[in-house]
Amino acid sequence: MGASPSISIAILGSGGAGALTTGNSLLEAACAAGWHGLLTRTLGPQIRGGEAAALLRLAVNPLEGLPDEFDLVIGIDWLNANRFGSEIKAGPGTLVISDPRGGDLPSMVTQSGARVFEIPMKEMAKAIPDGRPNMIALGIAGRLLGLTIEQVFAPIKKVLADKGPAAIEASHAGIKTGFGAAAGTDFGKQLAPPNPSSARRWLLSGNEATALGAIRGGVRFAAAYPITPATEVLEWLAPNLAKVGGVLLQAEDELAAINMIIGSSFGGTPALTATSGPGLSLMIEALGLATSAEIPVVVVDVMRGGPSTGIPTKSEQADLNIAVYGLHGDAPHLVLAPQSVGDCMFTTQWATYLAETLQSPAIVLSDQFMGQTRAAIERPADVAFIGARTVATDIVGAYERYALAANGVSPMAIPGTRGGQYTADGLTHSQRGTPTSGAADHLAQLDKRRDKLDNFNYGDHWAAVEGAGDLAVLTWGSLTSAAREAIARASADGIDVRLVAPRLLLPTQPERLAKALGGVKRILVIEQTHGGQFHHYLRAHYDLPAPVRVFNRPGPLPITAGEIYRAITEWR
């Protein structure tokens, strides 16, 4: 049996079965043992007791995409599992563990040619006092992956720490039973051993990484209005901001949240909020205010299926348009997009730095896939991007808040500074800040706000530009990881492919993109939208100097590395 670089597992269950807890424990156990991996989940619409599936991918090297097909599918029960048919694909190489009392096998199993091995998890659990089927499932999965009982038990012990020894004992017994039951079948697959590495590693979600990046960038105030799938950013910030002397305020709505962070920033405290598409729509007016009044703020949009209320629990990339074009008037601002769970931290930190330095709002386009996926990552390097606002102090004479400066950034007087009194305004204003309708002032300030962004040197972080080849894959956001994996596969087949994934979407970087695409003969644009927003954005602002194919599909299903690989190989 050859060793695989990665193995993917789906664990399904409903009605409080605890499939997600099983998946999480498995991820933690595997990562503690030195592997990398990610966990995401898919759910029915109920608030509790619904059908749920934990989707894991464990690997020797870091990766962040879902597979085309799962190697192992464990059905604690199959109630309403057909819902997951398009997301959980099985094939002849898949091992399916099924509880004979768990309901009818879903068509995604019966039509796949997968091998089914029955283990009566519910019955086994009943035989254990306080036993639960999901612990049996955990034991099964652990054994099939080659982990030990103690390795698999360790995360559960932590979760049940305050539930008492009886619960802990019951879980241990369940895991042991599952281990035993799994001995009856041969998985046929094995995860290659983990890389021995002294590198420090983290296990966290994209939303948590986003929140940490904000604090590292200098954010000390957050306003919060809950919305799926962004709420966890705010929930992590609530206690952790307080630890560093910051404040989180719950707002009555997104309109209040965005204005609160503008107020905080006006007072000198860097500020952030996190939302999703519907919330961003509400915040657009105030983002224009921040742009015009030149007040830095960071708004994280953890994108979800749209339009309107859309699919709150699924990922999509269709908020690009509103982020880039949504402000009325000519209102250049910053738009950035992280490319992985770990990159959520870097990009949010960098966005905070850029917002503060350039006195502009920054929208960070994360998405549900990165936001709510837990992944093991190498601890990111510390970067020196900490908010660096140009502040006016020791003011002598008349103070002009919006004075025309060489780099377009005029020193900002913070309230409390004598002599710096000015009134920030969304009305078009003069250099002093007084409202005006005159042509010269309007033009001068429009130029100032555009040029300060355009003339800044963003360095190499503006995009991931990797590899060489006649074919370039042009994508962004969470698809970057899937593209990387696909390109690695193509490379193994002798096909050289370039990857260009902008992290900075606004201001556009036409010269840099031209350089990245130099000599390219085919451009494959990949995006998770229905309307091709990224493609249109590229056409509007950049030269695409070679024939272009677009592979776009809206959510809810992620675009996998396998699909991108096929798109690459089909275009020769």
Next chain:
Amino acid sequence: MSKTAGNPKVSNLNDLLAIAYQIEIDAVDRYKMLADQMETHNNPELVKVFRDLARAEGIHGEEIRRLAGDFDVVAHARQIANFERSESPEEVDLGSAHYLMTPWHALQLSLKGEERAFAYFTSIVETAKDPKVKALAAELVEEEAEHVNLVHRLLLRYPKPSDTWADDLDPPVSQE
């Protein structure tokens, strides 16, 4: 509501001098404010009227300062001259201004201001115990009476405008 409720207390001559001074200074500020409003709203005739009135009140203020001699009437005024209820008698009513107002309107406002000052000093004459205070108050009453007369004479120059004085064929402009 008592006419004198909230008026600053006059205990002695210095108090009265300070209050009289402050009344004139408040009037200067008020007329300047109105002159600025008229300038912003393109009524140059009224800019001149209000600046002239401000200048006149300034002269009255200077006279009182001279009357006070060495006594620092300015500092004392800041301490005690607080009209809590209504405004200082010669602070003409801002609410009666209008961008199309005519000199007649401005002088009507000024007249009311002078009449209020006249009434105020008259009440001090009536209620003061200190004979010096009474005497000075009586002088100030005479002063205000002269001012009232002056305004009446000025009003002869400016007839009451017709009923269409506030007509503006242009509609208001929404600025936001």
Next chain:
Amino acid sequence: MSTVDTQRAYKQADYKSDINPIWCPGCGDYHVLLSFTRAFAQLGLPPEQIAVISGIGCSSRIPAYTNCYGFHGVHGRSLALAAGLKVTRPDLTVVVASGDGDGYSIGGNHFLHACRRNVDMTYVVMDNHIYGMTKGQPSPTTEPEFDTALSPGGTKVRPFHPLVIALASGANFIARCFSGAPNETAAVLVEAIKHPGFSFVEILSPCVTFRPDEKAWKDLVHPAPVAATTDPGKAARRIMSDDGFNIGILFRGNRTPYQPAVGATNIELSELEKDFEL
């Protein structure tokens, strides 16, 4: 409220900027501006320690006419701007200025929650029962029979009672003033600013252009018959039954202002990472 700079005394003129207001001559807001500057001078606060935050409308133009820090934000959101500012800068004195349209219509939701949240600030609404800046539409406090272009024959919709709403939502200080008595108003503003928590001051401020009938207000206003109460139940009865022209401080609450600790702790950022370490 910030500490008084005892080194220098401030005059009323120190709080006024050199910018001439665009308000129509005769507008009540000129008096309100006087009340602001008089109140600030009485409090002796350095102008740079005061922030005047506003939304959109004639009343909301006031920040630039003061010599304090100002923010002329978007329509209806001044209270949110102010909350974010005050909570992170408790050292500043924050005064919020709005009108009946900006504050009670589009700003209505934020009004409820600002009263509820009780952050230490003073909210001044210049109520003229009309949308002045946009040329005369009815506002939430306009009489139902008042004829306008947008509501021929009147809205037929009952106006609401902002002071009762403020009381019910938790405002810690409630007063009604009349712009035409700027010294009285200044005295109330001084009290409002000094009073901890969310202070709400409604100033009846006639609109000379679209509500010339409001000239009559100066004869309709009168002092409230009783002194302010600290009992919300009593205050509710009084406010609900008054004629809308009771002037004075009507309610003083004793809620503790909402102010989270700011800058009190500061641990190493690496401590925050412990959550994630494998």
